[in-house]
Amino acid sequence: MTETTSALSHLKVLDLSRVLAGPWCTQMLADLGADVVKVERPGAGDDTRHWGPPFLQDAQSHDSVHASYFTACNRNKRSITIDMAHSEGQALIRQMALQSDILVENFKVGGLRQYGLDYDSLKELNPRLIYCSITGFGQDGPYAERAGYDLMVQAMSGMMSITGRADDTPGGGPQRVGVAVIDVLTGVYATSAILAALEARHRSGRGQYIDMALLDVSMALLANQGAGFLATGRVPQRQGNSHPSLVPYQDFPTADGAMLLAVGNDGQFARFCEVAGHPEWAQDARYASNALRVRNRDTLVPALCVVTRERSTAQWIALLEDKAVPCGPINDIGQAFADAQVDARQLKVQQSLTPAAARQSGIASITTVASPLRLQDTPPVVHQAPPVLGEHTDAVLAELGLDAQRIALLRTQGVV
Numbered sequence: 426m427t428e429t430t431s432a433l434s435h436l437k438v439l440d441l442s443r444v445l446a447g448p449w450c451t452q453m454l455a456d457l458g459a460d461v462v463k464v465e466r467p468g469a470g471d472d473t474r475h476w477g478p479p480f481l482q483d484a485q486s487h488d489s490v491h492a493s494y495f496t497a498c499n500r501n502k503r504s505i506t507i508d509m510a511h512s513e514g515q516a517l518i519r520q521m522a523l524q525s526d527i528l529v530e531n532f533k534v535g536g537l538r539q540y541g542l543d544y545d546s547l548k549e550l551n552p553r554l555i556y557c558s559i560t561g562f563g564q565d566g567p568y569a570e571r572a573g574y575d576l577m578v579q580a581m582s583g584m585m586s587i588t589g590r591a592d593d594t595p596g597g598g599p600q601r602v603g604v605a606v607i608d609v610l611t612g613v614y615a616t617s618a619i620l621a622a623l624e625a626r627h628r629s630g631r632g633q634y635i636d637m638a639l640l641d642v643s644m645a646l647l648a649n650q651g652a653g654f655l656a657t658g659r660v661p662q663r664q665g666n667s668h669p670s671l672v673p674y675q676d677f678p679t680a681d682g683a684m685l686l687a688v689g690n691d692g693q694f695a696r697f698c699e700v701a702g703h704p705e706w707a708q709d710a711r712y713a714s715n716a717l718r719v720r721n722r723d724t725l726v727p728a729l730c731v732v733t734r735e736r737s738t739a740q741w742i743a744l745l746e747d748k749a750v751p752c753g754p755i756n757d758i759g760q761a762f763a764d765a766q767v768d769a770r771q772l773k774v775q776q777s778l779t780p781a782a783a784r785q786s787g788i789a790s791i792t793t794v795a796s797p798l799r800l801q802d803t804p805p806v807v808h809q810a811p812p813v814l815g816e817h818t819d820a821v822l823a824e825l826g827l828d829a830q831r832i833a834l835l836r837t838q839g840v841v
Contacts, residue, residue: 431458432803436623439521440464440502441530441542443471445575445605446559446639448498449612451529454619455501456796456805459527462821463499463812464518467506467841470814471495483787491786496811498612500776500793503809503817506841513840515540520825522547522554526632527619531559534569544634554632555622557615563638573639575605582607582643587650590665599663611642672718672725673697676755677733684738686729687751691715696748701732771795776810785813815841 436459440451455461465471477492508514537543544556561573579585579601589600615637622633650661668674673688688694695707706712711721718725738754745752774795783789796805818841822832835841
């Protein structure tokens, strides 16, 4: 990814969010070229700057004070520190909102009203402003006032009830997903909503308010499991790595470990059976169709496990890839980043800090995961490493028309 004309380079985003869901949304907008200014607390910054270990390594390979968590969702942004509780800080943010196309925040419901930074207040200044609020439970309903966290919402939505091994197996019980997937996908949904609001603004000339909730997103992510419950009234259960509607579609033991087999149709199953030396399984009255295989998984899966142990994972992948049967290794994250396809897609991006930021942080460069968005004509750009706290305060305030003397006075007063 290189500097080029980008899809959203004409847009300004005021980022009042912190932690993950909001920053993930604004990083997506920043990767697509929007000018994102992240407002942080003086002296402390976003909470995730301190969520470690792991911490970034300095030039001597020692832990710095900068947690790697922050770098996951704050690339391509500019950081400014403003004390929002100070009346002059509020005035500065209002001035920034006046020049912005989009504002993203994740304060508690009504939390910004006391500062005059809520949507109703700001739309009077800038009717074209698209204002996106992200909360745990939304702006209304009996839980609106509650704080919401990814883990809590994974539990409440039923996501944990379908994640993990069945209760009657070793290690059974509900499990959270290994990444804060509700936060991340709330950020993705918020980005989609913002882009839709931008399209609507092209026609109406007006911005609008967007109400995003972690619980809403988590319920939507139940996908086929949620649809199955609504259709039948039967509550889905945990079943480890197997699939409720497809067989064979799970992990299988091999001679040197395990592999993942993902058979999605009868043709793939027949080709697998041929390679496995059991073509008769594809004609067996118990296994001839996917629906039959789902009903009879208790006999089919053990038989498959006997066969899959006969070859190594690499041998199975080579044999089945040639037959267009989805099969792959179960990598750890280190193995995933070392994978040839990950390397070919350039999914690791190393960004150098500016000399001033490097002196302040003791870190010369930061490696992040590349944007997965691959637009041919207006691809994502990488132009700014995750910023040091307050790195761009002077520059952003100068863009608002403040001179050096005024900025120095604001620092003395603790406003910035």
